[in-house]
Amino acid sequence: MPAPPSALRRPAGLAAPSPRKHSGRRVLAMLVGLVLISSGCALSRLQTAASLARNAQPLQADPPGAIHRLLIVGDSTGVGTGASTPSHSVAGWIASRHPDWRIENRARSGAKCEALPAQLEGASPQDTVLIMCGSHDVLRLTGRDELHDSLLAATHQAARIAPRVILMPPGNIGNIPLLFAPFSWWMTERSRDLHDIGKAVARESGALYVDLFREREDDPFAREPERMHAADGLHPGDAGYALWADALRREAGV
Secondary structure (H helix, E strand, O other): OOOOHHHHHOOOOOOOOOHHHHHHHHHHHHHHHHHHHHOOOHHHHHHHHHHHHHHOOOOOEOOOOOOEEEEEEEOHHHHOOOOOOHHHOHHHHHHHHOOOEEEEEOOOOOOOHHHHHHHHOOOOOOOEEEEEOOHHHHHOOOOHHHHHHHHHHHHHHHHOOOOEEEEOOOOOHHHOOOOOOOHHHHHHHHHHHHHHHHHHHHHHHOOEEOOOOOOHHHOHHHHOHHHHEOOOOOOEOHHHHHHHHHHHHHHHOO
């Protein structure tokens, strides 16, 4: 039986990550949460985010005589949390462009990339798998190796059911209105790491990669936060999802 990716990369004699390291991540994640809650009206926005996540419904489509099968997996960005209606999510924009496509959406709000294999489990053969994940791994401080291995396992698993796999992590988390310097700088660095890992995984697995990362000065989410974000200042709104869907069309032809 092949060794897991993390074992393949670990030099001989190097010990596995210690529980103390994971404990440190938990402490850092708690600190991020405290900063979010203490920053202005962040508590109210977090409550709004929770409400949006509870009420969000992933768009799915099953037209008669469908000519293409698309499976979406991932987190709240795959669900479309923050969009005014499911039709204004990325899946909704795809459905409007391709009314003869069957769209199955297994994305779940709050999911980390480690949940992707479970979302893919038991899926029927597809033509395309779209993976939209990474927000919670940035915010909840998933380690680089763990994130790499989760994405690589997911892309390989997706490739077994579809000839085309598209990896589209979220944009620059450091530019969400809930975050202020210096934590916004930290989250930008973690977002940059996420995209570096995503590009590496795409090269290793043969997946297509859609790059949504933008530096603050080039990011519409930073320049026009009220228009691009939902009311919680965390998830994309209609305009944000439309921007991402347009990038998906340009870079992956979907």
